[in-house]
Amino acid sequence: KAGVTQTPRYLIKTRGQQVTLSCSPISGHRSVSWYQQTPGQGLQFLFEYFSETQRNKGNFPGRFSGRQFSNSRSEMNVSTLELGDSALYLCASSLSSSGQGLDEQFFGPGTRLTVL
Amino acid sequence: KQEVTQIPAALSVPEGENLVLNCSFTDSAIYNLQWFRQDPGKGLTSLLLIQSSQREQTSGRLNASLDKSSGRSTLYIAASQPGDSATYLCAAHKLSFGAGTTVTVRA
Secondary structure: OOOOEEEOOEEEEOOOOOEEEEEEOOOOOOEEEEEEEEOOOEEEEEEEEEOOEEEEEOOOOOOEEEEEOOOOOEEEEEOOOOHHHOEEEEEEEEOOOOOOOOOOOEEOOOEEEEEO | OOOEEOOOOEEEEEOOOOEEEEEEEOOOOOOEEEEEEEOOOOOEEEEEEEEOOOOEEEEOOEEEEEEOOOOEEEEEEOOOOHHHOEEEEEEEEOOEEOOOEEEEEEO
């Protein structure tokens, strides 16, 4: 069974640009969660999508948005990039029939975003 | 809101020593708790998931315990090897991850 895949693996952008990251979950998984990881802040939750609907949202500005498609693939978009958006962006998938608690999560390799 | 703490932030041990990693959480009403390993610049690899109804879970040299009443989980790694060097994170909720303990096993 293929794991969680993320594309692209590396991105370099300049301030003010926008970026779209993609995540394909494990087959059969309907929940996709996105996280930002930086050395200073650790792993921070961005949002979770389940059956094409956003189910949970972290404390990030509206420049960060996402969506999920009918095949459970998810995209994350960041508009008007800032230097502080440089980070490793991770997505995780789970079966997640319930929005509560923690189903076993499986992470992708991440997308390393550098904003210059 | 569930807060998760991992102490110490870093740990260095000689090869062969047993590792004990701690994870504390504030809300005892958790569903499950999951332990992960992360190598530098990589994604997280799931190690163990402990269901809320379980007291412990084992996989090879790894054993994780869960005590909901005291808000603690412990990950034990027996007979550590240099390949165990990594950062270990615990999660009590999708929104609540610990900052991790970075382990160095010296050959």
